[in-house]
Amino acid sequence: MADIAVSTRGLVKIYSNTVKALDGVSINVNHGEIFAVLGPNGAGKTTLMRILTTQLRPTSGEAYVLGYNVVSDGDKVRRFIGYVPQEFSVWTDLSGYENLLIYAKIYGVPRHEINERINEVLRFMDLSDASKRLVRTYSGGMIRRLEIATALLIEPEILFLDEPTIGLDPAARKMVWDKLTALNKELGLTIFFNSHYMDEVEMYADRLVILNKGKVVVEGAADELKRSVGGEVVELTVDDMSKTVHRVNEMNSLGIRDVNIDNDRGIVRVIVDNAEEALPVIITTLRDAGVRIIKASISRPTLDDVFLKYVGGKISEEGRLQEVRTLRSVIKKG
Amino acid sequence: MSFINAVVAFVELEARRIRYNITEVITRVVQPILWLVVFGPIMASVRALPTDGIPYIAFITPGVILQSVTFVSIFYGLTIVWERESGILKKLLTTPVPRIAIVLGRSSASVIRAFMQFMIITPIALLIGVRIVPNPLDIMFVIIIITITSVGFSAFSIWIATFMKTRERFMGIGQAITMPLFFASNSIYPINIMPPIFKAISLGNPLTYSIDALRKTLIIGTLDGLITDIVALIIFTTIFTLLASIQFRRLIE
Numbered sequence: 164m165a166d167i168a169v170s171t172r173g174l175v176k177i178y179s180n181t182v183k184a185l186d187g188v189s190i191n192v193n194h195g196e197i198f199a200v201l202g203p204n205g206a207g208k209t210t211l212m213r214i215l216t217t218q219l220r221p222t223s224g225e226a227y228v229l230g231y232n233v234v235s236d237g238d239k240v241r242r243f244i245g246y247v248p249q250e251f252s253v254w255t256d257l258s259g260y261e262n263l264l265i266y267a268k269i270y271g272v273p274r275h276e277i278n279e280r281i282n283e284v285l286r287f288m289d290l291s292d293a294s295k296r297l298v299r300t301y302s303g304g305m306i307r308r309l310e311i312a313t314a315l316l317i318e319p320e321i322l323f324l325d326e327p328t329i330g331l332d333p334a335a336r337k338m339v340w341d342k343l344t345a346l347n348k349e350l351g352l353t354i355f356f357n358s359h360y361m362d363e364v365e366m367y368a369d370r371l372v373i374l375n376k377g378k379v380v381v382e383g384a385a386d387e388l389k390r391s392v393g394g395e396v397v398e399l400t401v402d403d404m405s406k407t408v409h410r411v412n413e414m415n416s417l418g419i420r421d422v423n424i425d426n427d428r429g430i431v432r433v434i435v436d437n438a439e440e441a442l443p444v445i446i447t448t449l450r451d452a453g454v455r456i457i458k459a460s461i462s463r464p465t466l467d468d469v470f471l472k473y474v475g476g477k478i479s480e481e482g483r484l485q486e487v488r489t490l491r492s493v494i495k496k497g
Numbered sequence: 498m499s500f501i502n503a504v505v506a507f508v509e510l511e512a513r514r515i516r517y518n519i520t521e522v523i524t525r526v527v528q529p530i531l532w533l534v535v536f537g538p539i540m541a542s543v544r545a546l547p548t549d550g551i552p553y554i555a556f557i558t559p560g561v562i563l564q565s566v567t568f569v570s571i572f573y574g575l576t577i578v579w580e581r582e583s584g585i586l587k588k589l590l591t592t593p594v595p596r597i598a599i600v601l602g603r604s605s606a607s608v609i610r611a612f613m614q615f616m617i618i619t620p621i622a623l624l625i626g627v628r629i630v631p632n633p634l635d636i637m638f639v640i641i642i643i644t645i646t647s648v649g650f651s652a653f654s655i656w657i658a659t660f661m662k663t664r665e666r667f668m669g670i671g672q673a674i675t676m677p678l679f680f681a682s683n684s685i686y687p688i689n690i691m692p693p694i695f696k697a698i699s700l701g702n703p704l705t706y707s708i709d710a711l712r713k714t715l716i717i718g719t720l721d722g723l724i725t726d727i728v729a730l731i732i733f734t735t736i737f738t739l740l741a742s743i744q745f746r747r748l749i750e
């Protein structure tokens with residue numbers, strides 16, 4: 164199998180109502196990585212995922228999943244992918260076990276393996292105890308884990324997750340991600356997910372693209388992207404600012420890019436490649452030189468800064484989150 | 498093989514869901530029962546309609562059963578509309594199951610609901626004095642007729658759902674269809690007393706053929722002319738299963 168799990172070239176999607184949701188998207192996702200598509204509301208994340216999962220046809224451009232063309236070889240693609248939609252994909256008037264049973268039969272899991280497979284995914288997703296209860300009684304996090312469990316039934320090569328933790332509280336989000344990272348590490352499962360949570364993407368994605376208005380703004384590893392915005396900063400509050408600047412300037416082995424004084428805040432800013440490594444050395448050097456350090460802190464650029472630099476504006480929008488949460492709870496009540 | 502497994506899985510899904518929603522089944526037999534125990538005896542006492550010697554309540558029993566079968570089948574499309582609004586349909590389309598298996602599976606699932614209706618209404622009809630033909634061959638045809646009718650009308654409703662994409666619109670259309678279907682058929686009066694225009698409409702109504710077939714097998718006990726009815730029903734069911742499968746993708750576009 165090819166090393167590239169997912170690749171697209173110049174994908175364009177124009178919906179029938181003339182909305183141009185994707186405007187020439189080209190991406191590459193490697194095998195075994197956790198890949199994120201980060202972007203604000205309406206960026207086209209869902210559209211991209213729905214093309215990759217063979218639900219929609221692109222208007223133009225090409226997309227390959229595991230080397231198969233999603234349009235002409237859709238049936239092959241569907242045999243190897245798991246998918247959890249943004250909305251909701253289980254029947255709330257059945258138990259968790261029954262949902263898995265029905266999906267296993269729909270997927271055509273061999274009859275003698277069904278029970279074992281279901282128990283395995285239930286155990287993995289920590290749902291064994293709740294498996295006999297109606298899904299209606301599950302929490303949002305449990306439902307998401309059940310949905311992931313159904314996607315795992317066919318032992319997919321790639322898992323596509325559309326906003327896997329939307330509307331969940333931090334504890335439930337962490338639980339979902341613990342499971343997902345375990346799947347990635349233990350089974351080498353490639354995970355492709357959409358999100359508009361910066362922190363989640365930063366924490367869990369090996370690589371990401373930022374999508375905005377149907378275009379890829381930037382692609383890379385989170386660290387790489389953050390570094391591209393500017394270095395990390397060591398901020399020092401000291402008794403002698405000019406001596407500090409002088410001394411730090413003399414240190415040249417540490418990847419120090421710049422030193423300046425921020426008079427407004429009364430601090431010295433040292434811009435470095437890696438603040439965690441630089442900080443102890445800077446402190447030792449200054450102390451040896453007799454400078455008294457009152458306070459030292461590190462600040463790093465976040466993906467927000469990356470987004471700000473490339474797009475201008477913030478990603479997160481609380482209002483919309485509320486909307487989605489309401490939608491999910493309406494759907495859950497049936 | 499996997500095709501059939503998937504269809505069976507959808508039927509099983511429906512059976513499991515019904516277990517948890519028995520009240521819905523009960524509320525849906527109220528109306529047919531009223532036709533049998535209120536409307537039937539009143540019309541029978543008037544003796545206004547020529548029914549070829551069949552007691553009037555027995556005459557309308559097949560129509561009442563099938564009216565209720567088509568009703569549950571047509572509103573089955575609502576499930577599909579609902580699953581479109583949630584993400585279930587999107588997910589199903591990413592599984593290896595062919596689209597036609599989804600359509601056929603979902604419409605076959607409505608057969609379960611149809612037989613629930615049949616199993617409740619028929620004993621009540623017997624209770625109020627309707628005599629049915631206890632011949633195994635006839636009963637076999639009864640099962641076939643109800644099955645095809647139910648699959649056909651739910652395929653029809655899935656097809657409707659591909660362009661009536663919201664629940665409100667679908668409800669509206671569903672309500673607008675079910676009653677005229679019932680009245681523009683041979684359900685509560687013989688077709689040959691109708692004015693020509695209604696006669697023509699009734700002959701284009703698939704329900705007419707179902708009712709005619711069920712009346713022959715369940716009440717009269719004859720297989721004469723049954724083949725015409727069954728061929729008509731098979732054509733209807735095939736056309737709408739194909740139409741629904743072709744249009745299915747539109748549901749999630």
Ligand SMILES: Nc1ncnc2c1ncn2[C@@H]1O[C@H](COP(=O)(O)OP(=O)(O)OP(=O)(O)O)[C@@H](O)[C@H]1O
Pocket residue numbers: 178179180182183184202203204205206207208209210211249359749750
């Ligand atoms: N089925 C559809 N028909 C027409 N337009 C659509 C459809 N689905 C999405 N769009 C439009 O396409 C654009 C991209 O939508 P998409 O759902 O892909 O974005 P997204 O990044 O997933 O947004 P969100 O974060 O809200 O989920 C939006 O302008 C949206 O209104």
Ligand SMILES: [Mg+2]
Pocket residue numbers: 208209210249325
């Ligand atoms: Mg989306």
